[in-house]
Amino acid sequence: MSALELIVSGDARLFAIVGLSLIVTLSATFFAAVIGMPLGALIALTRFPGRNALIVILNGCMGLPPVVVGLGVFLLLSRSGPLGELGILFTPQAMIIAQAVLIGPIIAALTRQVIEDLWAEYRDELVAMDLSRTSRVATLLWDARFSLMTILLAGFGRAAAEVGAVMIVGGNIDGFTRVMTTTIALETSKGNLALAIGLGLVLISIILLINAMAWAVRGWAERHAG
Amino acid sequence: MRDRPTSLPIRFDAVTYSAGTTAILREVSLSIGAGPPTVLMGPNGSGKTTLLKMAMGLLTPVSGRVDYADQKDQARRHAFVFQKPVMLRRTAARNIAFALKAAGRANDPAVIARLLESVGLGALADRPARRLSGGEQQRLALARALARDPEVLFLDEPTASLDPAATKGVEDIIARTAQAGVKIVMATHDLGQARRLAGEIVFLANGRLLEQMPASTFFTNPATTEARRFLAGELVI
Ligand SMILES: Nc1ncnc2c1ncn2[C@@H]1O[C@H](COP(=O)(O)OP(=O)(O)OP(=O)(O)O)[C@@H](O)[C@H]1O
């Protein structure tokens, strides 16, 4: 069967793989954002000893190799590891954790930079308005919303595209932890190029579609609120 | 009307401020009391913006002190219109609503409409504030400051990018606000504007306070050669 036929015929196996990929990557992006954005904002707005070192480390972690993250999470979740009791190695949960660890630093580091720049611009104005600390953070996050959305997309894109981490902690188990990228790698090595190409096209289309939707939302919002 | 103790006078006692090795304010001592507008004048870079920000509490002196009559470090009803105001990423009306909320005032659409109307922006309520022209932004910043219902209103060159009609409009608002009992402390380069609005003049040059005197005296009989040359339009450094 050709790649196109697989997509058009709505192959059930293909749909399961695409579905799991989306669930894993969207969940990972969600958790990474929930932790990474407030953390980035906090680092942007507070002064403490070792802050510069932390920023350098955080920025460096944006380039973590997926296989290394996978290995780290693997060791953490393996039976003899500190979180071995959970028994979630080789499950989608483990894949979500690995991807969240992979993109958490990206989201935190970029958020830190964006919020710090905006704070430099807003500082006098917000202090003059007597805003409480929490209101300041809320205002900065809200006013940076378009940049933050782009950061989310960058995180999502990175997670959706990686193969090393989910391969190691998910194990690429057929019908259970197999996602688009691991399937592409496997099918290509088996010489099953049709499925590999089909999935590759689907993967790229999904990333494009999500970016297009984000672009539309942003355009609409900017026209209405600047 | 005034439910909190007044913060006036604001007293500067030998206030010095510097950035790195550059001295920006040198041993400035002055008192800003209730009454007609206090207008800061002086050449570019003389320290007017720095002095205003310090009076607002946005900068801390390197040495010397700034004291308020109410002493306590409480929330004061002070408002500031910056030389380069920052517009929040929302509509003009929501910028006002934001300031109302921050000041603990009710978010009343009628109040917002009246404030926008007063600065001639009634028709632009729903325009994203960052899309407004420079002069419109400056007027929105004034309305936003007035939304705090301030006791003291600091204005840093509030008409610098306004056309003659808008300048007249803003001067009228300032005069009316002052008459309503709000203390105005403003910096301006516009000699005519200073003559029209000032009760007293504070003249700065090179980070030093050279004169503080009633406006009528300053314009007819300034005490220092620097002020005389400044009024004659000569370069003062
Ligand atoms: N953070 C800073 N770092 C270094 N220099 C500064 C800083 N802030 C102000 N200055 C310098 O201090 C001097 C006074 O600045 P200030 O903005 O108070 O002047 P100003 O009287 O308001 O001038 P203008 O009429 O141009 O608005 C200027 O020479 C300026 O370059």
Ligand SMILES: [Mg+2]
């Ligand atoms: Mg200035």
